[in-house]
Amino acid sequence: MTPKQEPSPWPPGRIKIVRAFKMLLEDKNFHAITTAEIARTAGVTEGLIYKYFRDKRDLLYQVLKAHFEKFLLQIERDLRGIDGAVNKLRKIIWSNLDSYANHRVFARIILLEVRNSPDYFESEAYELVRQYNRMILGIIREGVRDGEIKEDIAPSFIRHAIFGAIEHACLNGAIFNRALATDPIAENICRLIFTGIVNRGKE
Amino acid sequence: MTPKQEPSPWPPGRIKIVRAFKMLLEDKNFHAITTAEIARTAGVTEGLIYKYFRDKRDLLYQVLKAHFEKFLLQIERDLRGIDGAVNKLRKIIWSNLDSYANHRVFARIILLEVRNSPDYFESEAYELVRQYNRMILGIIREGVRDGEIKEDIAPSFIRHAIFGAIEHACLNGAIFNRALATDPIAENICRLIFTGIVNRGKE
Amino acid sequence: MTPKQEPSPWPPGRIKIVRAFKMLLEDKNFHAITTAEIARTAGVTEGLIYKYFRDKRDLLYQVLKAHFEKFLLQIERDLRGIDGAVNKLRKIIWSNLDSYANHRVFARIILLEVRNSPDYFESEAYELVRQYNRMILGIIREGVRDGEIKEDIAPSFIRHAIFGAIEHACLNGAIFNRALATDPIAENICRLIFTGIVNRGKE
Amino acid sequence: MTPKQEPSPWPPGRIKIVRAFKMLLEDKNFHAITTAEIARTAGVTEGLIYKYFRDKRDLLYQVLKAHFEKFLLQIERDLRGIDGAVNKLRKIIWSNLDSYANHRVFARIILLEVRNSPDYFESEAYELVRQYNRMILGIIREGVRDGEIKEDIAPSFIRHAIFGAIEHACLNGAIFNRALATDPIAENICRLIFTGIVNRGKE
DNA sequence: CATGAATGAGTATTCATTCAT
DNA sequence: TATGAATGAATACTCATTCAT
Incomplete structure (x- = not known):
């Protein structure tokens, strides 16, 4: 072959x-x-x-689109064989962080550069982001249905929190072009998102 | 008087x-x-x-600085009389969200416009942000010390997660200039940050 | 056949x-x-x-040439069997107007677009215009010779006046792409050109 | 003083x-x-x-406007003390020709350059042209009312013929930047417009 | 305290045209 | 007969910023 x-x-x-x-x-x-x-x-x-x-922006968006395509392919592959919503989310957090860590340029572009441009949200690149978001919401809902994930937090907020945590953790790296350590960040974020910050006994 | x-x-x-x-x-x-x-x-x-x-940016940063000054004054006032790190964080989450909701222009500027400019991070405006960050870290550490907050999550990640969740929840409002409902967002975020998304029984 | x-x-x-x-x-x-x-x-x-x-202009001029060729063929046909210079001019005025009315695109091109380009006057297309002009001058001279047309107005001015009147009457149609009514325009122009605007008795 | x-x-x-x-x-x-x-x-x-x-065109139109302003002032002055519509038209024909002869640059611009641009017709410069047109129509109508000018030719066509004759007579001068002799041209045009080209006896 | 005249360097974008295959 | 890839030179327009008064 x-x-x-x-x-x-x-x-x-x-x-x-x-x-x-x-x-x-x-x-x-x-x-x-x-x-x-x-x-x-x-x-x-x-x-x-x-x-x-079409113009300079179009060049950016087409490059971004190609990046997202690769990323989505990778995520899909990463999720194969993983069982349970929480496990899937854990994997997604890790993969997303890893992508930002390995492509800091794209992290910077995604987190800082394109978001102010309204036309970005009309681009084919962003369409892929939307697709990604839908996929994650699907997983969260699946987790709620299966009783794995609490039902008293709106799924969209869960998604906000996950991405918010990821993005905020990567922000400094993106801004100042500093290396990011995928594993510890992922571990911290997962713990926090999954079990919260409040001590059991205390509550 | x-x-x-x-x-x-x-x-x-x-x-x-x-x-x-x-x-x-x-x-x-x-x-x-x-x-x-x-x-x-x-x-x-x-x-x-x-x-x-000095220049156009300086105008922006001075306006931003004035905004942050007011915000910090407000936060300080809001925290008075509140006991316990978790309660304080809850209040901060609410106040911060409320500020974004009431000043969407500034939300847009803070979340989208200034972060790509390296000189922002040298500005007096950002110095106030740093001060705010330190304050929050202090509260988190206090919570850890008091046993209120878990010690197996790095405080800086807790801060990342809190701000990440807040900012991500406000992003669409900032980008598309849409209204934000402080209370439900705050409630969702607090639940998530404090107790996580995983169902107790399940774990 | x-x-x-x-x-x-x-x-x-x-x-x-x-x-x-x-x-x-x-x-x-x-x-x-x-x-x-x-x-x-x-x-x-x-x-x-x-x-x-050869280039974009050449494309235009070749298209224009084909148009003029057809027009000249038509004019020649229209004039057959018509007797007397004045009658011929009347027919020409009518035919020319009719052509502009039916081909407003060409009216626009001829009246507005090509005249600023010096090379137009070197083109084969314009050679046909020259031929047309000569023909008309010939008719006018024939009219003068026959006593039909006054001899105290230079033939070239007569031609100027005829075309000037036609073109000016079509200008708005060409510019704003509005329909043109051949018959009344032709009638008005002929009356004016042939007998003038001053009331007989008055003079 | x-x-x-x-x-x-x-x-x-x-x-x-x-x-x-x-x-x-x-x-x-x-x-x-x-x-x-x-x-x-x-x-x-x-x-x-x-x-x-505002842009390059605006520069052109403002220059043109100043030119038209001067021209209108001159025309107004030229017409003072002249009696009768026909005499006024004769003067206008002469003045207009004289202006083209003395400002061939403007002749070229007016006759060839601005007419293809739709925005010209929106410009303040063209507003003055409209004003001029109205004035002339007024004179023609006055002549019709007074019996000086025939009433079986639409005034607007008379105006078309006058300007058409003037412009066509100046066209070559404008295109090839050749001198124009005001007096003979004016004389020819007036004869033609006023009394037509057809020999009295003949008709 | 404020004006207003002027700068100058930047910057994306357009388009007719060529030419090897 | 037709393709398609590439050229390259041109050009209008923007805007933050300065400075003498």
């Missing part, structure tokens, strides 16, 4: 542009990256960018 | 500028607001802005 | 391009039409346009 | 821009003139253009 090196359907120019753009994102704000810079780095002309992308 | 009408120490031009700027923030991104617009709205010349503020 | 379906000598790609271009002209400025748009509409690649046309 | 040298209300930068723009119009299409060129010629920065004018 020869794992055929899937030939990219994209023309070489487009590939160069995307690669250059990602490179630049490593150490610059999206806003601080100019089209001239992208073209120069990619070794193509500025005009070509607009052959493949 | 005559409630002295505190005479503003600021010159009229500065007041007009700040007022105009706040007005514009109501329905525009900081980035989308131009100095020309501020000056026009305020009824002063562009030049005057630079008499009172 | 079998009306042979004259097989177009043009390759299919060229036909598609011309057809697409004419379609686009229906609701857009020549300047506002891009080659990309033409190609997309025609279902061919941009490159192909340059196989058949 | 010291004829005070009316101090221009405009800031020096604006004056320089307008002067430079007019200069450039002498030998270039409006479209071919770049903002960079205007700024360079004026000795100011490009940005300043946008302080005083």
Whole structure:
């Protein structure tokens, strides 16, 4: 079985542009990256960018979309064979954190850069986020149905809390480009989300 | 006790500028607001802005600082007479949410606009945020010391989770300028943070 | 006599391009039409346009030339059997107006779009206009020779006045794409050009 | 009585821009003139253009408006003391031609450049043209009322014919920047418009 | 305390056109 | 006959900021 090196359907120019753009994102704000810079780095002309992308934002969103696609594929794979809502959530927390830890550039973009732009929420990239959110809500509801998860907390708040905790824990890493240790963060968040902070005996 | 009408120490031009700027923030991104617009709205010349503020960002940060000052005063007042770390945290969650709900403009600015700018973290405004963070950490540690709060979750994660939950719950309101219902959100978050989502019996 | 379906000598790609271009002209400025748009509409690649046309303008001029050719054929036909310079001019005024009324796109192009471009006056299309002008001057001179037309007005001015009146009467129609009523316009123009505006008795 | 040298209300930068723009119009299409060129010629920065004018077109329309204002003032003066509609029209024809002859740049702009732009018809400049048109229609109607002018030709067509004749006679001058002889052209047009081209006896 | 005139560097975006295959 | 990838030069417009008065 020869794992055929899937030939990219994209023309070489487009590939160069995307690669250059990602490179630049490593150490610059999206806003601080100019089209001239992208073209120069990619070794193509500025005009070509607009052959493949509606505008600079569209370039960002398409790159983001590709990232989300990969992430969703990974999450799906990660969840296979896992039983129980809580166990699934634990895995999701871990995977999501791991993705932010391994792709700090994307963490920064997702947590800080795109959220102020209304058009992001119209993009195909965000559609994938919505899909992800639906999946998680589904798991939470499943947990409630099975009696695993409390029913006196609205599922949407559970989701808010999970993502809030993840994102806030990654925020400094994203802002100051500092490394993130997936395992301890995941462990702390899970404990907190699953059993709360209040001491049993005390309550 | 005559409630002295505190005479503003600021010159009229500065007041007009700040007022105009706040007005514009109501329905525009900081980035989308131009100095020309501020000056026009305020009824002063562009030049005057630079008499009172180093630059446009400085204007933002000074306005933000004033907001944080008020907020901290309020929080301090809200916490007086409250006993126990958990009760204090409950109050803080409520107050913070309430502040976001009542000042959606600032919620948007804090959650979405300033965080990408490294210089924000050098500003006097952010210094107040740091102070707030320290206060909260202090309360959490106090709770741990008193046996109220579990000691197997790092206090900083507890803080992350609290703010993460609050912020994530307010995000949509901030982005799409939608109203927020303080009480139910606060209730849900407290339940979750304090006792977790997992059903006791089940565990 | 079998009306042979004259097989177009043009390759299919060229036909598609011309057809697409004419379609686009229906609701857009020549300047506002891009080659990309033409190609997309025609279902061919941009490159192909340059196989058949030197450049975008050349495309316009060739289309215009074809239009003028048809128009001249029609005019020639319309004039057959008509006797006397004045009668001929009357017919020409009517036919010309009718052509503008039925082809408002071309009216717009001729009256508004090509005249600013010096190279238009070098084009084969404009050569046909010249031919048309010569023909009309010939008719006017014939009228002067026959005593039908006054000899104290320079023939070239007569031609200016005729076309000026026609064009000015069609201008609004061309600009705002409004329908034109050939008959009343023609009648008014003929009366004016032939007998003037001053009341006989009065003079 | 010291004829005070009316101090221009405009800031020096604006004056320089307008002067430079007019200069450039002498030998270039409006479209071919770049903002960079205007700024360079004026000795100011490009940005300043946008302080005083909404955009490049606005600059054109404001210049045009000033031109029309002067022209209307002149026409008004020219008509003073003239009696009878026909005499007034004769004067108008002459003045209008003279204006085109003396300001060929404006002739070119008016006859060729602005008419394709829908927004021209929304401009303040065009509002003055409308005013001029109304004035002329008024004179024609006055002539009809007084029996001087035939009533079987619609006044609007008379106006079309007058302007059509004038404009068509100036067209070549405008396009190829050739001198125009006001007097003979005016004489020819008046004869034609007033008494027509058909020989009395003949008809 | 405030004005208003001017800057200047930046920046995305457009489009006709070419050419190897 | 037609493709499709790529060019490259042009260009209008924005805006925070300065400074003499």
